[in-house]
Amino acid sequence: MNQNKQGINFTFEVFLLAANLRLAIIGIPPIVSKVQAFFHLTTALTGALTTIPxxxxxxxxVLTAPVIRRLGTKRTIEFALLMLAIANLLRTYVSWGMFAGTIFVGAGITMLNVSLPALIVERQPQDAGRLNGVYTASINIISAIVGGIAVPVANALGWQFTVQLFSVPAIIAFLATLLLPNKKSRRQSSAPSRPAGGSQTPIWKRGHVWMLALFMGLQSMIFYTIVAWLPNVLTSHGLSATTAGWLFSIFQIIGAPFAYLVPRATTKVANLQILMGSLLAGYLVGTGILIFFDATWLLILACLVLGITTASVFTFSLTMITTISQTPQEAGSVGGIVQSIGYLIASVGPTIFGVIKTTLGNWPETLIVMSIISVVNILVGFTLIQVIRKNQFVF
Structure with a gap:
């Protein structure tokens, strides 16, 4: 009974932490015109507000892992949440505060990104699959809600107050984290045994870590490119900006249940291979519809398929961080390397595809390029699965 209660409490803690992982970033684009007008920002400076994080x-x-080793996972998370809460308050007064606050928002979320998988491995490794599902599903749900209500709240209460509200979930999560026990739970004996030699190789020399980093980077590039340009693609098919906005919200929220279910399919290699094949089909069907068809119902289908696919592939990436890590310390180090490379690749995606669109002149040819990258992404995934099987991370 006691263990079950602890599991429920920790699940809620994971939800609270995950709620902060995109909120302060996703909440800005819908109200960015108000921010731009208030601070008299140029288009380039306005774009930097989403690029900085x-x-x-x-x-x-990659720098978060040493912090975790020095402070511990729990204290690192507490520090990150405090930084995030203060940063959102700083963003609302003067232009330099907006940019400084955005840097601190990026730093705080970075620490949470790396620390949360490590916390899961540290506290409940036997339940990592389900908790990773809670983690990623929460991100999708909160992102969709914030994307939908940011403008109405800003119109009613002002954009400054709206941004300050982003601090509330960080404060709640901080208080909840204080209630977590300090005692670390060791990896349970029921966890699959790992090859003894694997732990002797430095993490940065492990080929599967770099392969996972490449996989994370390619899927992140695709996702953030879709986030940046999907409304424009939809309006190019003749949809109104309002309709495109609703479809964009559907794209974000539809993946939530699949983000929860995907980790349950990562315990056997056969399941992983089926998952990779399904992700490839999802990428090609979704982008294929956007390339060749204008019917509204098909565009809705494309948003649904792409939302499910991108949420599932992101969940797979995060789950693999805990799957290939033998200790919480390894999870922090692996997560640092994988996410550093992944997000560096992702940061150039929207700009590169904007240049491609400008060069080629329209969206279909640009989307064909993205389809090719998605195929490469899945091929890397199939290769990663074989490496994972060879190292007996899953069976």
Whole structure:
């Protein structure tokens, strides 16, 4: 009974932490015109508000592992949440505060990105698959809700107050984290045994870590490119901006249940191979519809398919961090390397595809390029699965 209760409490803690992983970033684009007008920002400076956090993810993720080793996972998370809460308050007064606050937002979320998988491995490794599902599903749900309500709240209460509200979940999560026991739970004996030699190789020399980093980077590039340009693609098919906005919200929220279910399919290699094949089909069907068809119902289908696919592939990436890690310390180090490389690749995606679109002149040819990258992404995934099987991470 006691263990079950602890599991419920920890699940809620994971939800609270995950709620902060995109909130302060996703909440800005819908109200960015208000921010731009208030601070008299140029288009380039306005675009930097969404680029800065991605660059923080890329450059700072690898530095979080040493912080975790020094402070411990719990204290690192507490520090990150406090930084996030203060940063959102700082963003609302002067232009330099907006940019400084955005840097701290990026740094705080970076620490949470790396620390949360490590916390899961540390506290409940036997339940990592389900908790990773809770983690990623929460991100999708919160992102969709914030994307939908940010403008109405900003119109009613002002954009400054709206941004300050982003601090509330960070404060709640901080208080909940204080209630977590300090005692670390060791990896249970029921966990699959790992080859003894694997732990002797430095993490940065392990080929499967770099392969996972490449996989994370390619899927992140595709996702953030879709986030940046999907409304434009939809309006190019004749949809109104309002309709495109609703479809964009559907794209974000539809993946939530699949983000929860995907980790349950990562315990056997056969399941992983089926998953990879399904992800490849999802990428090609979704982008194929956007390339060749204009019917509204098909565009809705494309948003549904792409939302499910991108959420599932992201969940797979995060789950593999805990799957190939033998200790919480390894999870932090592996997560740092994987997410640093992944988000550095992702940060250039929207810009590169914007240049491709400008060069080629329209969206179909640009989407064909993205389809090719998605195929490469899945091929890397199939190769990663074989390496994972060889190292007996799953059976």
């Amino acid at each position: 991605l660059l923080c993810f890329g450059f700072l993720s």
